[in-house]
Amino acid sequence: MAIAPISIKYSKHLWKWVFSQDDPEWKQWDAPYFEHHSLPYDAFREKAENWVNRQDVQGIFVEDELIGTVSYYWECEKTRWLELGIVIFNPAYWNGGYGTEALRRWSAIVFHMHPQIERVGFTTWSGNKRMIAVGEKLGFSREARIRKVRYYQGVYYDSIRYGLTREEWNTRQNQR
Numbered sequence: 001m002a003i004a005p006i007s008i009k010y011s012k013h014l015w016k017w018v019f020s021q022d023d024p025e026w027k028q029w030d031a032p033y034f035e036h037h038s039l040p041y042d043a044f045r046e047k048a049e050n051w052v053n054r055q056d057v058q059g060i061f062v063e064d065e066l067i068g069t070v071s072y073y074w075e076c077e078k079t080r081w082l083e084l085g086i087v088i089f090n091p092a093y094w095n096g097g098y099g100t101e102a103l104r105r106w107s108a109i110v111f112h113m114h115p116q117i118e119r120v121g122f123t124t125w126s127g128n129k130r131m132i133a134v135g136e137k138l139g140f141s142r143e144a145r146i147r148k149v150r151y152y153q154g155v156y157y158d159s160i161r162y163g164l165t166r167e168e169w170n171t172r173q174n175q176r
Contacts, residue, residue, distance in 0.1 A: 001098060002103045003070060006059040008052050010066045014059075015044045017066075026068075026089045029128050033152040049147035055113065060088065060102045066095045070106040072120075082114065084122045086131075100134045107138070108173075111166055121163035125150045135162040138144045 006014060017024065019039040029034050030163075039047075051057055051069075060068040068088035075081040086103050088094060107120055121143065124131040127150075140162035148156035 004062045033150050080117045119165045123161045126158040140164045
């Protein structure tokens, strides 16, 4: 498995997984309470710069196949608060350790790219048990639980924030 920038040659593949349908299967786990809309391929190509050759959005590749993406964004750049994201689009790669390995590698890459930050984190929802397990397996601490703020299919879910400091990350890496 590799984490790398997404080149334009993967644009059709990316469009297929992300924008070719209104309700892709991966969206059931990635904040399904937010609307997701398909785009015709030509419209996606016009916005490809949002995905291609970026530092903050990169692909998860298995044997040259794009199976998902990792990303980061600034919650507040002034205070150096950076959050991570991960999506594995292809269900054939769910439950195989790919998400854990991708988040482990992405955390290392982001800490290396941004030596000024002291923490990385992510937000998920209580319905995404796999993401919760990945975070805990990698040593992320549950920092916040905002109860019953994600309403989806007639049920209220909690929003959950996880974080990992650089010191915790370095300690875990030295123990490997």
